[in-house]
Amino acid sequence: MNAPSPIREIGPPHSVRRSPLLLLLLLLLLLLLLLLHIQASPTPPPPQRRAATEALAQFQGGSDPAPTSITSSPLAAGRPSWPGCHCVPCQSTVDGEGQEEGTECRRLRGGGPHQTGEMNLCWNEIKRKSHNIRVRLEAFSDNSGKLQLSLQEIIEWLTAKDEELSEQLPIGGDVGAVQHQREFHQAFMEDVKSRGPFIYSVLESAQAFLAQHPFQEPEENLTDGKEVSPRRRILNVSRSVWKQANVASDLWEKLTARCVDRHRHMERTLERLLQIQAAMEELAVALEQAEGVRDAWEPVGDLFIDSLQDHIDATKLFKEELTQVKEGMKHINDLAHQLAISDVHLSMENARALEHLNSRWKVLQGSIEERLKQLQDAHRDFGPGSQHFLSSSVQIPWERAISPNKVPYYINHQAQTTCWDHPKMTELYQALADLNNIKFSAYRTAMKLRRVQKALRLDLVALSSLVEVFREQELQQGEHVMDVVEVIHGLTALYERLEEERSILVNIPLCVDMCLNWLLNVYDSARNGKMRVLSFKMGLVSLCNADVQEKYKYLFRQVSGPGGLTDQRHLSLLLHEAIQIPRQLGEVAAFGGSNVEPSVRSCFRMAPGKPAIEVSHFLEWMSLEPQSMVWLPVLHRVAAAESTKHQAKCYVCKQCPIKGFRYRSLKQFNVDICQTCFLTGRTTKGKKLHYPIMEYYTPTTSGEKMRDFAKTLKNKFRSKQYFTKHPQRGYLPVQSVLEAESSETPCSSPKLPHADTHSRIEHYASRLAEMESQNCSFFTDSLSPDESLDEDQYLLRHSSPALDHDSPCGQHMLLAHLEHQDKEQLQRTLARLENENRVLQGEYRRLKWKHEEAASVPMLTEAGEGGPGSPTAGGQQDEELLAEARVLRQHKTRLETRMQILEDHNKQLESQLCRLRELLLQPKDDSEANGSEPSTLSSPVSGGGHHGEPASRETTDTEAAGDDMEHEQDTVLQLQEVIEQLRNVFPSEPGTTSHI
Structure with missing residues (x-):
């Protein structure tokens, strides 16, 4: 340098x-x-x-x-x-x-x-x-000075405009203020825009100057005492121009951007304010109209009870129509909130108008909700679905009151007492006491239920009407719990439909209150105010007017799954709900008690080995009239027999014609008894009814008369001991007292000489079945009028563990009887049976071996070309071989049949041996402690007549007994023949003793 x-x-x-x-x-x-x-x-x-x-x-x-x-x-x-x-x-x-x-x-x-x-x-x-x-x-000094002056002027002007823009007022909250501010801002923007060309030209001049006089050296901080060269001074001038140009450019861009943003903000604000203003005008009109409708409402107390539901519907419709007003109010409030977020606050006028609209809308909503609540309360308390209208079901001095859980009770102001039962229901129960003289519990229960059915008018209700009411009330889930109000709604709809369909006058308050009282007595005796839907359906379906098979199908569907199957748990629920009906009448002991497990197992025997049953299995089981459900088909027969007249004379009271049930003796000719004499046990002096009797609940035809004549003639040659040893029950016992895990005890067969082992086994089994039948049957072997008590019911009532745990059980009584009479004989019999079982097992093995040997003989066909002898001799030999083969095949078939017979009979012997051994070896103390030891005794039952079947039914000894006896006697004879053939074919081995 x-x-x-x-x-x-x-x-x-x-x-x-x-x-x-x-x-x-x-x-x-x-x-x-x-x-x-x-x-x-x-x-x-x-x-x-x-x-x-x-x-x-x-x-x-x-x-x-x-x-x-x-x-x-x-x-x-x-x-x-x-x-x-x-x-x-x-x-x-x-x-x-x-x-x-x-x-x-x-x-x-x-x-x-x-x-x-x-x-x-x-x-x-x-x-x-x-x-x-x-x-x-x-020249350099003049150009740089002018450029710096221009830049300085621009900077000062832009700074002033920016301050002016900042000093402008915030955007207003109404349309007029925003429009005025927009016009002022547009003028401001025009002023700034007009200055733009000059600013751009100065900035371009500065850019050209800096292009001619660039500077690259960094700025140095020079002290006052140091000299500055001319070149350095030129660089300082260029740097000063560059700084001023940058400041001016930044101020210009900032000012223009702020102007544009404020202009857009004003446009959006003006648009939202216009929307708010238009919406507020529309909502003001809509609210005015709605308030006019509200002001026209009549007081709830002045409305008719029948019109309450119409007013409720109208109020709900009016509430739905105001949905648009609700959405409009929400839209306005959202717009105001958006303006507040963007720092724009509504003017005082607009804010007051919006607040006034919101307050009017809230008041209108509150009025609608209050009106709807008042109407619904009035409808609940005074409407058709309420309990208020049920107050007319009682007369002075009675008053119907409601407990906190909505359960009704009744106040007698004269006697100053309260009770849960309706006065009419109390009278009905007192009238049912007249039926206690009926000897047979099934008929006693059925006739009581028939009176209840008539009193509740359920004998006029069809099953289809019930199903429709259940669907309307959305009562589909059986385990769902209903309260009293829901029950009243369902019953009210049911009786209103009955009145409409039958075109008869029905006292709906009385029927609803009585039916509610009966349902609560059956399924809610504690008055908790709750019952299951299945209980509600069971009570109404059991007493409605429908075919018994249709009832069975419908009740089964209530507990079946999607595939139409039901398991033991759901079937137990169904039977438990059903057994509550006779339990409420005090008759549950005669139907097996409250324990439904034996009935469930009995039903599932229709589908052995399956975890669930179909409706066909259930219908088949119900057709046998099981002990726990026998009262239901008997109720149908009682209803069918009420209007029946028989052209016959009662042998006892001489009534002619006989009304209701007709009982014909199958032992004596022309002996007919009316239902009153038979059910109460009345007979002529010195006469007892020990004979089979046929029951009719429809008029008899000539064919039935001929059939009864033939049966009577056949029974004339039978002894009294035969009928004593072969009682026939008209139901399927399920033994809630004695239950065992063994197979069912076969029915008793005719008495044969005791020399035959099979006969002795059947004899003891018959005696065992007789003693068990005394603990689980409805009808005694004798229909003697001297026996005024229903002994089988009495025994069950005092021996069922579900009812009385301290009373001696039926099993103990049975064992005591066996110990006194047959204990020693049973021990000897058990020894013989064991020996017989060993012999039968050996014969079975030999027979099986013979069968396998016969099966190993090759099938003979025609001889080949290389066969010995001449063609004629060969043909004869072939024919002999074929004949021998046919004989062997026939013998094989007979052997297979005999094997099957022996297997079946052996199974029966084993089951009886097991049963007798258990009864004999069980200690007395255990029998007393386990009085409810299960057993599975059952006997074949001839299905009773139904509405679509021949109207005949045997009560004690029927024709089915004779047919079964003949079939069993033939079976025993065949077994004896088979054993005799076995004795000839398979001689006893040395050292083996046969008792056949």
């Missing part, structure tokens, strides 16, 4: 315009002094020439291109030389400190006379250069 200039800056360091002039004046003064010196001395000293040259070069600052030297001397390399000057610097001498001492100029051309002319030429060149420099400095 060049040495620092000896010229010091005068004035402020940033005075760019005065520094070049001062420098120029100093330079001219220096040149003048140099010229005077030259004229005074022909050879100017080298240091003076050098100072002038360096001062000029330093002022140029490198802005002009470096002059080209006219010499190529290496001594002049890197030294400045000026055009037109023939003097070149000579080799410099440097002192010890590194300072240049001076230069030496010598003439390149010519000699000394030309020295003055050459110096003049140099002087002229210096003057020309200084003039150009002065002109350029003046």
Whole structure:
């Protein structure tokens, strides 16, 4: 770099315009002094020439291109030389400190006379250069000053506009204020937009200036005492222009962006305010109309009870119509919330209008809800589905009251007493006491239920009506729990449908209250106010007017799954609900007690080995009239027999014609008994009914009369002991007292000589079945009128563990009877049976071996060509072989049949042996402690007549007994024949004793 200039800056360091002039004046003064010196001395000293040259070069600052030297001397390399000057610097001498001492100029051309002319030429060149420099400095100073002034002006204007924009008021909260602010802002934006071209032109000028005078060196912090070169000053000017241009550009972009954002904000705000204003006007009209409807409402107390439901529906419809108003209010509030988020608050007028609309809407909603609640309460308390209308079911001095759990009770103001039962229900129960003289519990229960059925008018209700009511009340889930109100609704709908379908006058309050009372007595005796849907259905379906088979199917569907199957758990629920009906009448002991597990197992025997049963299995089981459900088919027969008249005369009371059931003796000719005499046990003096009797509940036909005549004739030749040993029950016992895991005990067979082992086994089994039947049958062996008590019911009632745990059980009584009479004989019989079993096992093995040997004989076919003998002899031999093969096949078939017979009979013997061994070996104490030891005694039952079957039924001894006896006698004879053939075919081995 060049040495620092000896010229010091005068004035402020940033005075760019005065520094070049001062420098120029100093330079001219220096040149003048140099010229005077030259004229005074022909050879100017080298240091003076050098100072002038360096001062000029330093002022140029490198802005002009470096002059080209006219010499190529290496001594002049890197030294400045000026055009037109023939003097070149000579080799410099440097002192010890590194300072240049001076230069030496010598003439390149010519000699000394030309020295003055050459110096003049140099002087002229210096003057020309200084003039150009002065002109350029003046132009640079003028351009930069004007540009800086323009930029400063723009910066000040943009700053003022930005402050003006910031000082504008916030956007208003109504349409008028926003429109006024939008117009003012549009004028402001036009003003800013009009200034834009000038700002863009100044910024473009600054950009051009900076392109001509770039700066790359970083800004240096110079102290006041340090001199600043002209080049550095130019760089400072460029840097100042660049800073001002950047500030102006940023302010311009910021101002325009703020203007655009405020304009958009105003447009959105104005749009939302217009929406709010229009919606508020519409909602004000809608609310006014709704308030008019509300003001027209009549007080709830002035409305008719029958019109309460219509008013409820109208109020609900009115509430649904106001859904649009609700959505409109929500939309307005959302718009106001959005404006608040964007820092725009509604004006006082709009805010008050919106708040007024919200308050009106809330008041209207509250009025609607209150009106609907009042109507629903009135409908519940006074409407058809309420209990208020049931108050008319009682008369003075009775009053119907309601407990907190909605269960009704009745107050007698005259006697000052309360009770759960309706007065009419109390009278009905007292009337049912007249039926206690009926001897047979099944008929006693059925006739009581028949009176209840008539009192509740359920004998007029069809099953289809019940199903429709259940569907309307959405009573589909059987395990769902109903309250009293739901029960009342269902019963009300049922009796209203009955009145509509039958076109009869029904006292609906009395029927509903009575039926509710009966259902609560059966399924909610504790008056908890709850009952299962299955209980509700069971009570109504059992007493409705429908075919018994249809009832069975419908009840089974209530506990079956999607596939039409039901398991033991659900069947137990069904039977448990059914047994509650006779339990409420105090007759549950005669139907096996409250334990339904034996009935469930008995039903599942229809589908052995399966975890679930189908409806066909259930119907088959119900057709046998099981002990726990026998009261239901008997109820249907009682209902069918009420209007039946028989053209016959009662043998006891001489009533003619006989009404209701007709009982004909199958032992004596022309002996008919009416239902009153038979059920109560009345007979003629000195006569007892020990004979089979046929029951009719429809008029008899000529064919039935002929059939009964044949049965009577057949029974004439049978002894009394036969009927005693072969009692026939008209139901399927399920033994809630004695239950065992063994197979069912076969029915008793005719008494044969005790010499035959099989007969002895059947004899003891018959005696065992007789003693068990005394603990689980409805009808005794004798129909003697002297036995006024229903002994089988009495025994069950006092022996069922579900009823009385302290009373002696039936099993203990049975064992005691066996111990006194047959204990020793049973021990001997068991020994013989065991021996007989071993013999039968051996015969079975030999017979099986013979069967396998017969099966191994090859089938004979025609002889081949290589067979011995002539064709004629071969044909005869083939025929003999074929005949022998046919005989063997026939013998094989007979052996298979005998094997099957022996297997079946052996199974029966094993089951009887197991049963007898258990009864014999069980201690007396265990029998007393386990009085409810299960057993599975059952006997074949002839299905009783139904509505679609022949109307005949045997009560004690029927024709089925004779048919079964004949079939069993034939079976025993066949077994004897088979055993005799076995004795001939398989002789006893040595040392083996056969008792056959």
